[in-house]
Amino acid sequence: MVAHDALSLAAAVDPAGLLPARQQMALTLGWHIILASFGVAFPAMIFVAHWRGLVRKEPIALVLAQRWAKVSAVLFAIGAVSGTVLSFEMGLLWPGLMGTFGDVLGLPFALEGLSFFVEAIFLGIYLYGWGRMPPRRHLLMVVPMAIAGVVGTFCVISVNAWMNTPAGFRIVDGEVTDVDPWAAMFNPIAGLQFAHMWVAAYMLVGFTIAGVYAVGMLRGRRDAHHRLGFLIPFTFASVAAVIQPVIGHLLGGGLGDRQPAKLAAFELATTTESPSPLRLGGVLVDGEVYGAIDIPVLGSLIAQNSFTAPVRGLDTIPLEDQPPVNITHWAFQTMIAIGTLLALAVVVYWAVRWWRKRELLDHTWFLGFCVATGPLAVVAVEAGWIATEVGRQPWVVYGVMRTSEAAGDYPGLWWLLAVTAVVYTCMTVGAVLVLRSMARRWRQGEHDLPSPYGPEAGLQDKTAGKERPA
Template sequence: METFAGVDATLFARIQFAFTVSFHIIFPAFSIGLSAFIATLEVRWLRSGEQYLHTLARFWTKIFAVSFAMGVVSGIVMEYQLGTNWSRFSEIIGPAIGPLFGYEVLTAFFLEASFLGIMLFGWNRVPPWLHTLASIMVAVGTALSGFWILAANSWMHTPAGFEMRNGIAYPLDWWAIIFNPSFPYRFTHMMIATYLTTSLVVLATGARYVLAGKFEREARTMVHMGLGMLAVLAPLQILVGDLHGLNTSKHQPAKVAAMEAHWDSSHPAPLVLFAWPDEKAERNIAEISIPKLGSLIITHDPNGKFPGLLDFAPEDRPPVKPVFFMFRVMVGIGLLLLAIGFTGVYLWWRKRLFSATWFLKPLGYAWPLGFIAIIAGWIVTEVGRQPWIAYGILRTADATSPVAASTVAISLALFVLVYFVVFSIGIFYIYRMLRRGPKPVEDPNALPNRPLSAGDPA
């Protein structure tokens, strides 16, 4: 196989897709959560007529617009790569999951396109109820987009509703394809993650404004709403994550074995808090663990047993180190969000929330945690599926295009350069808007100023 700098085309293609998807997932995740937050603000504004809620909604809509645009731009690249680097994947798997991407366009994109213009530019041009409806529809559209993408991705992990004919996956049951065995857990887990991520960004922004003594009412609203969502969703996410883990243990046991760095299935598994998995020696180095707790978590029985990595041929095992460490990053952040939510609610109940600078100061810097957890979770999900691109059907090494390694390497270098330039500008612009803060509008329902015409009353 041809290589470039000692690396073959398949590995370059995997690195390129991993790089671009890591950038891309940040923006749709934020857009899904932020659109729901904006819609909630507008419903509250419509019911109460409070000006500060309108100010907050307009402020976050500007940030949503930039995030949404960057998500669209980076999303186009994802589909572009399917044709250039992964043509065999498209040929073999396309008949089964290709239509799901079309359904995303026909439902989510059309819905968003119909109402996005009203949401972004209709503040002074349409009645408040219509603008609120537009924001709700955009929030529904972003969630629908997540629905179809997660349906396609979940099918790649737990294929169902198809048959193989001449090496091609042909659909038999669209209901089974869409609602494949892992989809309900994966979709719920991801959607909660988007709302948690957005809640933390809103909460951190509000905390900074409170400490700076700026936008007092808006800042307190952001802190209260962000904290409330965190306190509700963080424990719910842990419950959903446990159910998702049980489902993964059933359908992808090698992934769970890598997540837990569990090698020998002949005895109950400990919960490995830290170790350095040695894949050549097939054991853990410097392991710190709690006996039988791993079995209790995975099987709900302290004496339960589940497959270990030694039960799989070396060529059928996922890379252990990235799956093992990224899983701990994701879980660690989840537990930290739980602690933040419960601590904040306790301070709120004791009426000490806005005077507890020891809590608010670090909170102002906590905004990236949700994004880090999402990227770590995707690494666990996608690397843990290896060596399969469609589990049990198509190996990743057999899914690439007949493209030279040097060609993929050059495109990867160009993507890295362009992404860092374009997205650095976008993120810097969002940062500037956050520093500037929400600016109230004097009359939210007034029509825009325009010169008088001959037909206007004097």
């Protein structure tokens, strides 16, 4: 009864704009992070394909590079829209946060904007440079595009890392002072949190692109084009899938000290146990865990790098400082389960390929699994963000500002959420239609589709061949 009353009181004092702001942020950030991943990882895959075509004289690889660049342009254009929406949302949805900490967060947001423009410029140069630039110089145009994507992503992730480990300021008499924007941007976990997302982007993009070519092979198109189109992104995804558990473990180190409530929710630790078990599945109902499978000691080993160190229980944390436990727990375990499955799958594939000298791509069941890896990677990324964001609640800046203090008192935000949902649905449908149209025309033999706002196809036909080896 006391817990119910406390929750009811908290809900009664929440500003009217809190719930729609949360839903709006979840929709737009969850949608944009997929496109942002392509901005991070796709340029490296385009570079490898172009390099193979140019240096190793593989015409198929050049065709892949040119097609992937056009796909990247479509995704970049849509991502520019969703990224701009997110920029405006920070001030509109969270006026308390930006009004208080705008000076602290201004630097990474400014650098992210500059990175966006650099990425757009060099993507444009690369798209229209086919046959118009010296081949090796043209290839190098991918490098600043890739670097800009990485820098921009680091800037955004550093802001989120700062929300988890705030640094670079002091609060004196209720006022933010002694602002050090560089210390805020390079906060204690910025590097590891960025690495975690950076590698996740390679998994998402690599498995998704490989899955597209796996679909083609399932439909009988098992030519060299489809095999190379599968292997380049799948190789990137394989490396990322194997090193991701290591990065995740390093990022989780010290979480019990930084955010004990989040770790307790991850582990579904209702009480402090020494050693703590690894709790698989289960739900928390009225303080009791139901349906979980406990593996003794493993919780302490994974979370604390110790066979005996305890995981602090939820019973030691005030109810008003606890996150939604079941959502956090299941999101975290979903991310871990999918990541483990994908890591094991790529290890099996390369082991069979190298040591048994067998090609699993010749088996329909493996191609079917590869088709599923892209959606699985998307779910893992979304689950990871849900785990870290919901697990930080009720804080927007951990230990400093509650999420309810950051939101505005705008009940009209529900209308904005409805409009945004319609717009994003239309953008999704439009992107799918455009990409499917491009793929269909490529299959029909139209190798030189005009780029958006580019020269006519006839002119491209005359110039694009100059860079292709005979």
